[in-house]
Amino acid sequence: DAGITQSPRYKITETGRQVTLMCHQTWSHSYMFWYRQDLGHGLRLIYYSAAADITDKGEVPDGYVVSRSKTENFPLTLESATRSQTSVYFCASSVGVGGLSEQFFGPGTRLTVL
Amino acid sequence: AQTVTQSQPEMSVQEAETVTLSCTYDTSESDYYLFWYKQPPSRQMILVIRQEAYKQQNATENRFSVNFQKAAKSFSLKISDSQLGDAAMYFCAYRSAYINNDMRFGAGTRLTVKP
Numbered sequence: 001d002a003g004i005t006q007s008p009r010y011k012i013t014e015t016g017r018q019v020t021l022m023c024h025q026t027w028s029h030s031y032m033f034w035y036r037q038d039l040g041h042g043l044r045l046i047y048y049s050a051a052a053d054i055t056d057k058g059e060v061p062d063g064y065v066v067s068r069s070k071t072e073n074f075p076l077t078l079e080s081a082t083r084s085q086t087s088v089y090f091c092a093s094s095v096g097v098g099g100l101s102e103q104f105f106g107p108g109t110r111l112t113v114l
Numbered sequence: 115a116q117t118v119t120q121s122q123p124e125m126s127v128q129e130a131e132t133v134t135l136s137c138t139y140d141t142s143e144s145d146y147y148l149f150w151y152k153q154p155p156s157r158q159m160i161l162v163i164r165q166e167a168y169k170q171q172n173a174t175e176n177r178f179s180v181n182f183q184k185a186a187k188s189f190s191l192k193i194s195d196s197q198l199g200d201a202a203m204y205f206c207a208y209r210s211a212y213i214n215n216d217m218r219f220g221a222g223t224r225l226t227v228k229p
Contacts, residue, residue: 043207098209099209100147110155
């Protein structure tokens with residue numbers, strides 16, 4: 001009964017390094033999302049995916065890359081990390097994407113870029 | 115783009131009392147959906163309550179209820195009989211009925227519950 005998990009929970013990296021944040025869900029939900037949470041901004045959508053091999057940009061996609069080769073996994077890669085990408089990152093999944101469909105969130109990854 | 119405003123960065127309530135968290139939003143759309151999420155210290159976001167814009171009746175989930183005022187673009191959350199476990203960040207969110215992936219969150223209100 002793992003639900004949705006994220007790894008690592010905490011990560012410290014240096015400017016310019018590549019880092020990948022992992023997200024795994026056990027519900028076979030079609031939709032998966034990546035958000036970042038910054039003070040004063042709430043959550044902002046980075047990327048989302050409607051199914052394996054289908055991804056699209058959200059509100060703040062610059063500097064991030066996603067892939068989804070399997071339904072259950074949705075990794076987020078920072079190709080060359082910058083200090084402005086220091087944030088808490090949340091992965092979420094849902095059965096549907098519109099209406100009142102509920103998004104289920106992972107526990108988050110706190111990323112610090114030095 | 116739609117914006118969601120939570121004007122109270124912090125609120126506190128005495129245990130067993132009632133507290134209301136404010137949320138306003140800016141939209142030109144006639145159909146949309148509104149949500150309140152709770153984020154406890156564990157950081158995991160949990161859905162508290164949700165409301166369809168075209169439904170006049172306010173949603174209720176146990177001790178949680180909303181006051182939805184469509185004309186005023188207001189969606190406040192009322193927590194009755196507050197419990198220590200209610201202490202958390204609360205986020206209001208807006209979802210467009212026309213752009214499915216477009217979910218906008220407010221900046222959050224931190225609720226403290228005093229014993």
